Amino acid sequence: MKQYLITDPKYYSDNVILFRKNLTKVLTKHNIDIACFRDKQSTNYKELAKIFIEVCKEFEIPITLINSHIKLAKQLNATGVHLTSTQFDNIKEAKENDLYTIISCHSYSDIEKAQKLHANCVTYSPIFEVKNKPEAKGVQKLKEAIRVFEDIDIIALGGIINEEQVKKIEHAKPYGFASIRYFI
DSSP states (O other): EEEEEEOOOOHOSSSHHHHHHHHHHHHHOOOEEEEEESSSSSSHHHHHEEEHHHHHHHOOOSSEEEESSSHHHHHOOOSSSOTTOGGGGGGGHHHHOOOEEEEEEEEEHHHHHHHHTTTTTTEEESSSOOTTTTOOOOOHHHHHHHHTTSSSEEEEESSSOSSHHHHHHHHTOOOOEEEEEEGG
16 A cells, blocks of 8 residues: 655745755655645745655655646656646646646545546545544545546545554555655
8 A cells, every 4th residue: 555645834844944854754754655745835835845856856755746736746857746626627737747647536526537537546535534624434435436436546535643544444455545644
């Protein structure tokens, strides 16, 4: 099962020195397969994204993504992009730019749409309860989605903060799991 790290300035900082230090610490501790730079608030977003890509290359992370910014992903030589659930219209552009494309999905219709638009992968969320997010899908619903949509890779996301939850998800046999807090 792939391990997918997502950054957040709340845990990584928007200070370039601290960001590099915190990201390095996490990548040293975990065996990450996919990493995404996600930051919706920092004014130095591009500078942090550049550091993110540099550090991920140092650790030979196979798939490095920039959240929602296709042009920046291409400019920084990221492997791909993680699109938000409002960016289905951008899948075609991402694929035309030869970017590995993941899109956030919250329903079966989202997954079906992503599959038809040839996204490489989807995140399906939230699996567990997350403050200020829709009702948790649960592991059973994840398992069902994986069975129904066998032609697209599905990554579990949402509220995954400990090893017990990862073990529960493993039984559903997703392509991987994604988290911010699990890796901190």
